[in-house]
Amino acid sequence: MIVAERKPIEEILGQVKQVRSVLVLGCNECVTVCEAGGKKEVGVLASALRMLFLQQGREVNVGERTLERQCDTEYLEEIRDMIDAFDAVVSLACGVGIQFTAERYPSKAVYPGVNTCFMGAALERGVWSERCQGCGSCILAATGAVCPITRCAKRLLNGPCGGSTAGKCEISKDVECAWQLIIDRLKALGRLEDYERLSPIKDWSTDRAGGPRKIIREDLRS
């Protein structure tokens, strides 16, 4: 999932200090699962904003709504009939949803209510860890399904570096050395000899480096 973190209320308040009405807009997908921007977080933020505005002596209409997704136009259409009641939207979706909401409603100011952090998985309740950077050209087949681009602090394709100590990365004892994980996996798979294959120089043009990315599937287009 896309993992996000709630922004501090103060920061959100700084964004909406001029508005007279604001819709707090949640998303039922990733941000719900990582408890940053689902229906519940919408309720909490809206309640906090209402109490803050009251204390400031401001009459601000704070609305609440949570959509199935903010990254698909058909769900964004569901707020078409209510959006006119608001000057601004605080979106608790990931950066995609925030931008897509703004694209759909060009006359509305849309502010981020979360910091979108990474694509990751839940290690346990309340702990998320990054697993993919979307480089656009997956190399997991060669690395025992452990991604060095994401999990090595130096994204070394031929690691580990000399800083790997007792399975940990040089940047922190709390970070696992991706290459230790890769080697452990290769060993478990009986493929340790694969370690000696030099990983070729990567074509980063499918990554962020190549500019904003777009996928067109002619077989699906209508």
Added chain:
Amino acid sequence: MRLGYPSSIRIIRVPCTGKVDVLHILRCFERGADGVTVVGCREGDCHYQTGNFRAKKRVQQAQAILEQIGIGGTRVRMCNLSSSDAPLFVRFAQEMHAAIMDAGPNPVRTARMLQRASAGTTAALQQP
């Protein structure tokens, strides 16, 4: 035992404190409560294993939010006791009551009263 506790306290029953969400606590303040005490079973005695531990964390989350919005985190508390421990309940209730009297009214309630009053004045002035 016929023990008394401060009459300012209103009891809302929930099946387990594990049911209490941050949002429930915030709603109390939005509607004018001056303080909220979440009364759970003793730690380790939860019928659902971890309900009261979840409540404890949510109380902490609510405290952090109330602190950020200027209401004050100390207005929310959690206490743990068994159902047969009435004297302890009374003590917690009295302590909470004293703490809230100390902290003064919920600023949201004051703000809302001010807002209503000024709306009333405006309305009065507009009358012919």
Added chain:
Amino acid sequence: MSPKTPSKLEKILRAGHRAVTSECGPPRGSDPAHIVHKAQLIQRHVDAINITDNQTSVCRLCSLAACIRLKLMGLEPVLQMVVRDRNRIALQSDILGAASFDIHNLLCLSGDHQRFGDNAQGQNVFDLDSMQLLQTVRRMRDEGKFLGGDPVQRPPAMFVGAAANPFADPFEIRVPRLAKKVAAGAEFIQTQCIYNLERFEKWMELVRDRGLHEKVFILAGVTPFKSAGMARYMKSKVPGMDVPDEVVKRMAGTPKDKQAEEGITICVETIQRLKAVEGVAGFHIMAIEWEERVPEIVERAGLFPRPTV
């Protein structure tokens, strides 16, 4: 095998001499006197001088400019190049820049993560890794081609090296990793500072088992301790460093005013012992901000005078 480049370091190694290299860190400012002075301290006692590239991610005068300073003094620099700060365009460009000053030695490194330095909030690049940088420079030199395939006019004539850390984890891939670097094009290796001699000798044994010592010149890295405090720091704080307890004890057991001497003695003893290890082609003496003691170490270790080639 005859030398492939005009590198003095390569000539010495190929002639079968034990090479001695050392290194200098550039200053945190633009005064060239600093680097000139450090080089003067060691110039008669070493064959080549590495210039570190923003080591520990602390911003300093660039390695290339400092190497040019050495070149102007008639000395033999080893340009250290980390892949942390530059993409493949800048790396290839700097290789050409160095080659234009006839800098003939290049050491390809990953570089410490920027979080250790004074710009912890910066981006890192890591477009290539150190092995891919080795491949890049070998391709430029041997095939006369840029990574993009276009021809390089006057290809860089560089003797190409890499680092190896026999002490980092996991131990089992330390030798395969060296093999990978050799396959990528490394011609010489400078190792991490050696304090755990048993472990280093074990590593060398595995290196010899695969015949790697015949494919690459291995310069054993040594760093003298200035104090017991430094020994403890290196043991506990520096990633990938293996300092056995008895070495720390030996330093700590020496009176404070004699600790520097003891550090030098340990360093000399290390070199003496490693001279007997088959496959050790020379020594890389990293005297951190202590260049003035390098001549003494070289002399006491019986590595002086340096050969002329």
